[in-house]
Amino acid sequence: MIVASESIVVATVDVEHGQVLARVLAEHGFRPVLCRCTEVARTLHEVRPRLLILGHCRQDGEALLRDILQQFPRIRVIALLEPGETEQGLDLLDAGASDILVKPVGERALSIAVKRALDILDLQEQCDIVRxxxxxxxMSQQMCRQLFDEVPCYISVQNKDWRIVRANRHFKEDFGDCLGEHCYEIYKHRTHPCPNCPVEATFADGLMHQTEEVVTTRSGQQRIVLTMTAPIRDENGNIVEVMELSTDISQIRELQSRLTSLGLFIGSISHGVRGMLTALDGGMYRLEKGIETGDMDRIRSGVELVKLMVARIRNSVLEMLYYSKERELNIQHIDVRSFAESVANFVEPKAEKHGIAFQRDFSQDLGQVSLDPEVISSGLVNILENAVDACIDDEAKPHHEVVFAVSATAHEVCFAVRDNGTGMDRQTQEKMFSLFFSSKGSRGTGLGLYIANDVVQQHGGRIEVQSALGEGTEFRVFLPRQPRVQPAPAS
Amino acid sequence: MAKKILIIDDDPNIVTYLEDIFQDNGYATCKATDGADAMDVVRSERPDLITLDLEMPKEWGPRFYRQLSQDEEFGGIPVIVISGLAGNKYAIPKAVASFTKPFDREELLKVVKETLGE
Structure with missing residues (x-):
């Protein structure tokens, strides 16, 4: 923008000519500063103009111009020429003059040249601002991209069709470069959108929504994530996309579940412990009364009762320590077949009661295995009872069976439990080992498979599951013949 | 003649303890190990007071109490609840007293004496 009062330096040899030019400039609202050619550098330093009108100063005007432009690279120079100095004019343009005017300079020509020079200066300044x-x-984009990529959570942006249109690096690392795919397929391996979808809710009301989800990475690892959604709007305020930000809270949940599990366990044993303490009181009372009355029989029976109760309380405390992960596995070398028989004996009556065929399919020469029979048998019983329950719940087939198959290799033993009950959908399969997840409603506690998986892992073993909804389920529990005892999870 | 107390509890060690306490204090005792058998014992032994556990394998305490309180002849027998359940006083609100195991022996005896009017 031309500032009318801005200073323009006019440097000429011909003082009178300079004064004429200055008067014209002043009439157009500028503040002309006149100087001689010899003083041009000093004047420019003092005035700092954007525009210089440079008269025909000396023979080597071109060198002077170059010198000025070197010192003041942003200044624009209008060079004045004597008539017929076309060549010199071209030289000056070549040296950097922005315009040339031939003397005598008319008012109109000067006005046009000044306006053009200042317009170009303004454009230049605007270009600088834009640059x-x-x-x-x-830089901001780069910073945003960096934040988007480096933030330690999964960020994805979904459109109204639940398709992922953007995702951060962390997301891509764990779920693959899956732009264009449905979020429910990628996060949860579902074929339809999740119930209570927070993305859908944000599209509907434009508010932030929060849920807790179990997601499965492309390498099959399960993560418990806290998911928050926020709307992304276009310039008219319409919600066009929804951002989903998921923070991995698996470790927090692991810790919480340990504590909750301990709390539940204490709750469940408290009735028994109260009974034991009361009976211990009874033994003490009997002992005291015996001593008071000198009744040796009473003393003896009192001591027996106290010993019995102390032993029971001791076992309970040890069990409690197991849940707080301080109990070590009680590894014993046992015969696989007789162990499997005893596990089967525990569950068979329940199956028979409900008319479910229970088959034992034990290979020959199963040999021996080292394990903690107490915890492993309770884990296997849990899986077998689940199989029976899945058959009871299945009304679609007329005949149900549970097969308990045990086989072994040189290094490991496999306990397989097959049923033709209800089977599980993919989501149930993914969540089944989570604490407090139960597909049985009020009949389940959500503890059984969690603990079973936990103890098998502690033995260095693994559980594999194959299931098809409506067809049935097979659990295969692999245990090494010699347990590679795993450290307890950090809790 | 000594007043008779019926002890209903599935834990034989606790039954023995209560028998010891009551017999040492001059009461006669009889016992039942679950709610299902207890009504028969009430009819045959005609106790003056009943101590009742709540959680028992065959039939749990409140169901026995409902049966007892509906019985014309024995419905008025006072009942003291002795149970390992926290909050057991809500299970049988009409009980004379509710004790949580492990209970205070002296306190129990005091309630028994007051109830039986001695």
């Missing part, structure tokens, strides 16, 4: 803004924008 600077571009630089800031690029």
């Amino acid at each position: 600077e803004k571009n630089k800031i924008l690029r």
